[in-house]
Amino acid sequence: MLQGFRLLAIAASLACALPAAHAAKAARPAAPVAPLPFELAHNLGPAGEAALQALVDRFNGETGSQLKLTRLESGERPAALNLLRRYDVSDVLAQPTAFVPLHAMMTKAGQPLKMGALYGDLKAGAVDAKGRLVALPMLYSTPVLFYNKNAFRKAGLNPEAPPRTWFEMQGMLDKLQSAGYSCPYTTSWPVWVHIDNVSAVSGVPAATDKGQMTFNGLPQVKHVAMMATWSKAGYFKLFGRRNEASQRFHDGECATITTDSREHIDFQDAKGVELGVAPLPYHDDVYGGRQSSLADGVSLWVGAGRPAGEYKQAAKFVNFLLSPDIQVEIVRLYGGLPMTAAARSAARSRILQDGDRTLEIAYASLNGNGSKPAVRVANIDPVRLIANEELEAVWKGLKPAKEALDISVGRGNSVLDAKPGLKKAQPF
Secondary structure (H helix, E strand, O other), X not given: OHHHHHHHHHHHHHHXXXXXXXXXXXXXXXXXXXXXXXXXXXXXXXXXXXXXXXXXXXXHHHHOOOEEEEEOOOOOOOOOEEEEOHHHHHHHHHOHHHEEOHHHHHHHOOOOOOHHHXXXXXXXXXXXXOOOEOOEEEEEEOEEEEEEHHHHHHOOOOOOOOOOEHHHHHHHHHHHHHOOOOEEEEEOOHHHHHHHHHHHHOOOOOEOOOOOEOOOOHHHHHHHHXXXXXXXXXXXXXXXXXXXXXXXXXXXXXXXXXXEHHHHOOOOOOOOOOEEEEEOOEOOOOOOOOOOOOOEEEEEEEEOOOOHHHHHHHHHHHHHHHOHHHHHHHHHHHOOOOOEHHHHHHHHHHHHHHOOOHHHHHXXXXXXOOOOOOOOHHHOHHHHHHHHHHHHHHHXXXXXXXXXXXXXXXXXXXXXXHOHHHHOOOOO
């Protein structure tokens, strides 16, 4: 009997203990959930990838995130974040449902963007009709003229007085050629520089906001024809449709080059080159004088159909990129234009300490109008290919400039009429 009472007492004590133990277990805080791994796809070269990896490592270290770099492959499903160069944006236009607007992702992640902070010149192709960000303009730039001050000295030119107009430049190229330079002048990104930007600086945009090509006016014809005479005289050498010419300037073979302002970073270690920078020259016989150049470049796009946890981490990375310290770091690593007014002030004060005036000259060239018009010929693959073909024909002496530009505009508009989605500056 006594043993039976003992058993009942033990059972009763267990019955009291089990709920208490359960309550204690329930009160114990849940283990923290590790952030989901997510990817940033890109197609940068080795140097750019190494610099991007440094940013990613810093982000992961500061936030505990698991962001990984991967290669951007055309036709494959986009990653959570995708770094697209100017010429890659046509992939977004071709498959808009594969991407989601940046502003929508940030809002769902509980970190809405403050649009007022974004510098106005950098909104081309990155905002929708309501002014909302569809992508982050991470590495934008504008064309400028880089020149080798040592080459100018050799030619008897003032290294502190670069040409302001294309007419002035022609006389300088003649002296550079006489001084022994077989490549007095070259250009990277010929359509971006000599169609989009020469048109904008001349006050006659290459395309309308509705996507109609219009780059066969008198100012554009005169400019392309002038370049043909330069090519025939040996003043101008064309090496490719992208940035192939930049290596020729870097190596000291070419004395001057028009290319993206961000390339001042790439030219810092050029052998025998003391780097000078000036605004893109203009034609002083165009009514109204020099107008603003355009900004464009590498932008960050959000892939569709990703888990909410990935988007939360992606939103953290976007805010990380927008901080002034990281913006200054991006300028130092890549040479892109700072995205916010605060970052611009910080970058300008620090970068100018190195004596580099590229940012100052680039912003002065944009003059608050770098996003107009939103449609760029260089960003529409089939039209850019047509324009490149026709420019090359003129500069090889195979066609007159007027005929070539008329053909470019006619063929380009036919392509756009057949694929109206390509006329948009953004896909949403």
